[in-house]
Amino acid sequence: MEQLLNMGFPQELANQALAATGGKSTLKATEWILNQKSTSSSLPPPPPSPCPSQPRKTSIARAISNSNSSPDSSSYRFVPLSAVTAGVKDVRDAVEEARRWKRSGKRTLLFLDEVHRFNKSQQDSFLPVIEDGSIIFIGATTENPSFHLVTPLLSRCQVLRLNPLQPCHVAALLHRAAGDHENGLPCSAGLPVRVEEEAIDFLSHHCDGDARVALNALEVAATSAAARITGGNSGDKEIAASVTLDDAKEAL
Numbered sequence: 593m594e595q596l597l598n599m600g601f602p603q604e605l606a607n608q609a610l611a612a613t614g615g616k617s618t619l620k621a622t623e624w625i626l627n628q629k630s631t632s633s634s635l636p637p638p639p640p641s642p643c644p645s646q647p648r649k650t651s652i653a654r655a656i657s658n659s660n661s662s663p664d665s666s667s668y669r670f671v672p673l674s675a676v677t678a679g680v681k682d683v684r685d686a687v688e689e690a691r692r693w694k695r696s697g698k699r700t701l702l703f704l705d706e707v708h709r710f711n712k713s714q715q716d717s718f719l720p721v722i723e724d725g726s727i728i729f730i731g732a733t734t735e736n737p738s739f740h741l742v743t744p745l746l747s748r749c750q751v752l753r754l755n756p757l758q759p760c761h762v763a764a765l766l767h768r769a770a771g772d773h774e775n776g777l778p779c780s781a782g783l784p785v786r787v788e789e790e791a792i793d794f795l796s797h798h799c800d801g802d803a804r805v806a807l808n809a810l811e812v813a814a815t816s817a818a819a820r821i822t823g824g825n826s827g828d829k830e831i832a833a834s835v836t837l838d839d840a841k842e843a844l
Contacts, residue, residue: 617685648804652754653703653730668728669693671702675709683717690726700727707731708740715742722748756801763796765803766810777835780811781818784832791840798844805844810835813843 609621657670671686690700702718704710721727722745729749733740737751757765769776770787777785791813799806817833 617682620685620689653701653732656730657701669698669700671700673702673704675704675706675714678704680714683714687717687721687726690721694724694726699725702727702729704729704731706733708733708735708737712742715745719744719748757803758801759793759796762799762801762803762806763792766792766795766806769807769810777811777814781814781833783818785814785818785835786832787814787835788837790837791835794837794840795844809840809843813839816843 605625606621609624613620613624615621653672654670657668671690673682673686686700686702690702693700707715718727718729722729729745731737731741731749737746737749741749766787770785770792773779777787787810791810795806795809799809813835814833817835817839821831821833
């Protein structure tokens with residue numbers, strides 16, 4: 593249940609999926625939800641959230657999946673797994689399910705986050721289904737794949753290196769977060785937020801090119817600034833918080 597809720601599915605829908613699939617496999621429950629969403633428009637929409645959030649870890653893999661040149665976009669199915677939480681059974685279920693879908697003409701794009709956490713035998717288990725075309729394998733890792741992936745798997749993959757962002761790119765993201773009243777700082781802080789340019793400049797140059805580090809620090813700084821001027825009560829929407837350079841330094 594917890595994994596389904598962390599994926600952003602509402603609890604009622606997660607309960608339905610677990611009941612329909614026997615409650616033994618998160619993967620099967622996820623597949624049930626996605627299949628229901630693709631075939632029915634009667635599912636209850638997720639409850640509105642004052643601060644909707646979007647995942648970041650699988651964004652590139654989803655972009656690749658959605659950009660395939662096939663005229664029939666339904667010929668691919670996207671299955672995300674994390675090596676942190678997935679076990680041998682989850683991998684086996686994903687592989688068996690991929691082979692069943694392949695017989696019906698639909699290939700599986702399997703995304704494995706933190707792939708370096710899988711041991712040699714777990715990584716080797718993907719080789720047969722990569723060879724027979726049952727899955728398109730995409731793995732993400734923060735480690736050097738030359739040292740943490742087995743040679744047979746690495747030789748069947750194309751390595752794409754994600755370079756650190758430049759300060760100007762990070763600054764643009766921080767400015768956008770500061771001005772986004774639906775998903776950005778005003779939502780997190782509970783009131784309007786002004787960010788001094790010195791704070792933006794400091795965060796963009798000291799986050800090691802990692803936008804998530806900079807955004808998290810900016811959010812902490814904004815929350816602290818809001819608490820400072822409201823005494824912990826952000827109900828007064830007329831008050832605006834000001835994020836200073838000192839706030840940014842302390843948050844980072």
